[in-house]
Amino acid sequence: MRGSLLSLLCGLLCPLLALDAQAASLQQQRLYYDEAKRALSKGDAGPYKRYASALQDYPLEPYLAYDELTHRLKWASNDEIETFIADHGDLPQIGWMKLRWLRWLAERGDWQTFINYYDPKLNFTELDCLYGQYLFKHGMLEEGKAQAEKLYLVGKSQPEACDTLFSLWREQGGVNEQQRWQRAKLAAEARNYGLASFLVKGLPTLGKQGEMLLQAAQNPNLLSQPSRFLPADRAMADAVGLGLRRLARQDPDKALGLLDLYARQMAFSSDEKVAIAREIGLTLARRFDARALKVMAQYDPELRDNTVTEWRTRLLLRLGRWDEAYQLTRQLPEDLAKTTRWRYWQARSLQLAQPQSQQPLLGYQPLARERDYYGFLAADRIQAPYSLNHKPLPLDPRLLQKVRNTAGIRRAMEFHNRGLIADGRREWYHVSRLFSRDEMVAQAKLAYDMQWYFPAIRTISQAQYWDDLDIRFPMAYRNNMVREARLRGLHSSWVFAITRQESAFMNDARSGVGAMGLMQLMPATAKETARRYGIPLANPQLAYQPDINIQLGAAYLNQVLGQFNGNRVLASAAYNAGPGRVRQWLKDAKHLSFDVWVETIPFDETRQYVQNVLSYAVIYGKKLNAPQPLVDWHERFFDAQ
Numbered sequence: 001m002r003g004s005l006l007s008l009l010c011g012l013l014c015p016l017l018a019l020d021a022q023a024a025s026l027q028q029q030r031l032y033y034d035e036a037k038r039a040l041s042k043g044d045a046g047p048y049k050r051y052a053s054a055l056q057d058y059p060l061e062p063y064l065a066y067d068e069l070t071h072r073l074k075w076a077s078n079d080e081i082e083t084f085i086a087d088h089g090d091l092p093q094i095g096w097m098k099l100r101w102l103r104w105l106a107e108r109g110d111w112q113t114f115i116n117y118y119d120p121k122l123n124f125t126e127l128d129c130l131y132g133q134y135l136f137k138h139g140m141l142e143e144g145k146a147q148a149e150k151l152y153l154v155g156k157s158q159p160e161a162c163d164t165l166f167s168l169w170r171e172q173g174g175v176n177e178q179q180r181w182q183r184a185k186l187a188a189e190a191r192n193y194g195l196a197s198f199l200v201k202g203l204p205t206l207g208k209q210g211e212m213l214l215q216a217a218q219n220p221n222l223l224s225q226p227s228r229f230l231p232a233d234r235a236m237a238d239a240v241g242l243g244l245r246r247l248a249r250q251d252p253d254k255a256l257g258l259l260d261l262y263a264r265q266m267a268f269s270s271d272e273k274v275a276i277a278r279e280i281g282l283t284l285a286r287r288f289d290a291r292a293l294k295v296m297a298q299y300d301p302e303l304r305d306n307t308v309t310e311w312r313t314r315l316l317l318r319l320g321r322w323d324e325a326y327q328l329t330r331q332l333p334e335d336l337a338k339t340t341r342w343r344y345w346q347a348r349s350l351q352l353a354q355p356q357s358q359q360p361l362l363g364y365q366p367l368a369r370e371r372d373y374y375g376f377l378a379a380d381r382i383q384a385p386y387s388l389n390h391k392p393l394p395l396d397p398r399l400l401q402k403v404r405n406t407a408g409i410r411r412a413m414e415f416h417n418r419g420l421i422a423d424g425r426r427e428w429y430h431v432s433r434l435f436s437r438d439e440m441v442a443q444a445k446l447a448y449d450m451q452w453y454f455p456a457i458r459t460i461s462q463a464q465y466w467d468d469l470d471i472r473f474p475m476a477y478r479n480n481m482v483r484e485a486r487l488r489g490l491h492s493s494w495v496f497a498i499t500r501q502e503s504a505f506m507n508d509a510r511s512g513v514g515a516m517g518l519m520q521l522m523p524a525t526a527k528e529t530a531r532r533y534g535i536p537l538a539n540p541q542l543a544y545q546p547d548i549n550i551q552l553g554a555a556y557l558n559q560v561l562g563q564f565n566g567n568r569v570l571a572s573a574a575y576n577a578g579p580g581r582v583r584q585w586l587k588d589a590k591h592l593s594f595d596v597w598v599e600t601i602p603f604d605e606t607r608q609y610v611q612n613v614l615s616y617a618v619i620y621g622k623k624l625n626a627p628q629p630l631v632d633w634h635e636r637f638f639d640a641q
Helices: 004-021 026-041 045-050 061-071 080-089 094-108 111-117 124-137 141-152 162-170 177-189 193-201 206-219 221-224 234-250 252-264 270-285 289-300 306-318 322-330 340-354 360-366 373-381 395-405 407-417 421-432 437-449 454-462 477-485 492-502 523-533 539-546 544-561 568-577 579-586 594-601 604-623
Strands: none
Touching: 026 061, 026 322, 026 604, 045 061, 061 080, 061 407, 080 094, 094 111, 094 124, 094 234, 094 579, 111 124, 111 360, 124 141, 124 162, 141 177, 141 568, 162 421, 177 193, 177 206, 177 234, 193 206, 206 221, 206 234, 221 252, 234 252, 234 270, 252 270, 252 289, 270 289, 270 306, 270 340, 289 373, 306 322, 306 340, 306 594, 340 373, 360 373, 373 604, 395 407, 395 437, 407 421, 421 437, 421 454, 437 454, 437 568, 477 492, 477 544, 492 544, 492 568, 492 604, 523 539, 544 568, 568 594, 568 604, 594 604
């Protein structure tokens, strides 16, 4: 009997004792973790405490500790929380713990501990407002006023903690009518009309201007009645300016006509003039309307807005006014002038203006050493080889091991190994912020070796190390890519380039509009392509499978390429923006060379997309031992379209 009892007790207790007596296997740890995680989500810490010893070296254990502590955070001691932050401050979600804790510290008046852990980089407006309260309550009035004003002058409602801060600011003479007007204008610009209306009601002398501000923002056609917008003071000019900018998007011709009328009556501020140049000028410029040039020159004569300046230059190029374009490139602000884009166009516009001049060649030569779209353009202009400059960074094995052993990396790799890819990426991206440049390159190399290509590309880009072309341009799914490219009669380098630009080889990528997988196909496009080309697709979700996605993507590329007579420039633009828009942009532009046409694509995203795809194809052509020029001869002009 006694022996049976001992056996029973051992049966109950020995497994628990064994958790302490020997290390649990990785598979056991995963089972314990999952059980404890489920229990903690229901407020039950029992399994976590029971398995604590067995899980102490499991990479994801801090997630359990986080859940357990946050469940009772309000009652936990400062010492316990501070110890946890010291041990696990690298967790991606640690900021949310700090938000709750610091909020309660402020409520309790424990300002010293609050200050020890407050950091504006936490990026919580509520904490920023609590910090402002601290400044006022501790006699740092000027700093408090500056903090309050920064948080007040935004076009959105702020957390309740900010109300207290603004009250303290008001007691010190803050929130005058001009500041209130400025915030109302910001709110109206942000279409936050509830906040704007509230602010306008509290304006002592600018009430009428405030009402017209709201009316002009919501119904800009009212500007056709100039008598409503009096008196013609600076505040009313702000209201009219906002209305004109809104109207420009609906009816640019009408906005332009009214601008001339109001410009004679209103004294627009310099900032408002630039804003008008940006809205009315850019709207017209993106429609290739020459009237934009006068607006942009008149309202931004000092070239204060880079976007306006760039579009002035682009429109001059589109209109073939080469010498004017060249002269403007010579006046560009330094931050624009030093870019490869505008270095190229300074040389190119001069070449088009003065075909016999040798000076452009001198501009192309140093530019041709750059590894980007404009460098490749320059190389073609002087018939020089492309400079790829592939230089992997030598990495010390000890550095690689150090990075591999980092807690965040271990957690990321465990998530990845468990198939929890999104959680793994979150950890991977978060830990990058704690690394030096060389450590980030090592991190990218680890991801590359794991065939985890998107994090590898992202990390090495964050490190701003551009010369490792193996990591930046991996040969992911090579066999599939080459096979489907050949089947559809496509350049393999182009298929690689499209995929690299679309998703950077993230096979579970999903865009905000629903595009799926590596080659980012819309569900309707995937379905129609499957039908057209006889590709089995029983369920749209199958399009996330790399093999099927590449089949569908290559087939659709073939279709789009055929619509544009084998021109990759136009087909690349169409893959991003749709064939209809490309045909619209081709109207009255078939005489243009491809570089001018690409530069004047109205959508910034599509312009960059095309430039990236063409330059990436050059790089992938080299890696595939199938050299690919930036553009083929038949792609340089669009007369055949």
